[in-house]
Amino acid sequence: MIAIYPGSFDPITLGHLDLIQRGSRLFERVIVAVLRNPNKVPLFSVQQRLDQIRLSCQHLPNVEVDSFDGLTVNYAQMRHAQVLLRGLRAVSDFEVELQMAHTNKTLSTQIETVFLATSNEYSFLSSSVVKEIARFGGSIDHLVPPHIALDIYQCYNHKSPMLNPISTEVTPPLKSTPAQREP
Numbered sequence: 001m002i003a004i005y006p007g008s009f010d011p012i013t014l015g016h017l018d019l020i021q022r023g024s025r026l027f028e029r030v031i032v033a034v035l036r037n038p039n040k041v042p043l044f045s046v047q048q049r050l051d052q053i054r055l056s057c058q059h060l061p062n063v064e065v066d067s068f069d070g071l072t073v074n075y076a077q078m079r080h081a082q083v084l085l086r087g088l089r090a091v092s093d094f095e096v097e098l099q100m101a102h103t104n105k106t107l108s109t110q111i112e113t114v115f116l117a118t119s120n121e122y123s124f125l126s127s128s129v130v131k132e133i134a135r136f137g138g139s140i141d142h143l144v145p146p147h148i149a150l151d152i153y154q155c156y157n158h159k160s161p162m163l164n165p166i167s168t169e170v171t172p173p174l175k176s177t178p179a180q181r182e183p
């Protein structure tokens with residue numbers, strides 16, 4: 001069975017990667033699919049995110065990385081996938097995810113949404129949290145793979161964390177350089 005794991009992944013975190021790794025043990029093939037979303041101005045372009053995810057998943061032979069636009073169910077049908085894989089961290093995720101799953105069911109009865117519960121250690125983790133910590137000079141080394149931490153530090157104009165998690169030193173906010181709006 002083929003599963004699509006759709007999302008923004010701006011950027012991919014250890015929480016996403018944990019889900020991908022566990023999904024890759026359940027399904028014949030997992031396609032991580034980055035939505036080309038013209039309504040969002042992301043930190044990383046779609047191409048940067050594809051490169052970041054590919055590097056992070058290169059040890060998983062049955063994981064493919066792709067981008068798509070339009071409806072997720074249409075993309076899933078085009079890829080002959082039967083499952084949409086999504087993660088649940090908290091009740092707040094559940095509300096949004098359930099609505100999305102029901103919406104997708106009205107669009108295609110053939111495609112099932114399968115949820116994996118977050119691993120305990122990543123239950124707090126989101127792309128937004130990672131960006132917020134980095135923007136204010138904190139360390140994200142424990143939240144994303146090393147090559148992605150470097151990319152993020154570069155975006156915020158610092159090459160290494162200026163404030164480690166146990167330090168109380170205050171540093172000024174750093175300038176961000178978000179990616180251009182996707183074409």
Ligand SMILES: Nc1ncnc2c1ncn2[C@@H]1O[C@H](COP(=O)(O)OP(=O)(O)OP(=O)(O)O)[C@@H](O)[C@H]1O
Nearest residue numbers: 007008009015016086087088118122125126127128
């Ligand atoms: N730490 C995590 N554990 C389990 N599932 C997760 C985790 N982080 C994200 N997910 C799931 O991955 C999917 C894609 O999420 P998304 O790209 O919105 O990531 P995010 O970390 O929530 O980013 P953002 O902060 O931009 O919303 C969603 O189903 C989400 O619930």
Ligand SMILES: CC(C)(COP(=O)(O)O)[C@@H](O)C(=O)NCCC(=O)NCCS
Nearest residue numbers: 006007008009035070071072073100103
């Ligand atoms: C991409 C995503 C899965 C949301 O992912 P995200 O939680 O990572 O932002 C969702 O916005 C989506 O499926 N967008 C494509 C348009 C679509 O199919 N909409 C109907 C389902 S809500």
Ligand SMILES: [Mg+2]
Nearest residue numbers: 008126127128
């Ligand atoms: Mg999210």
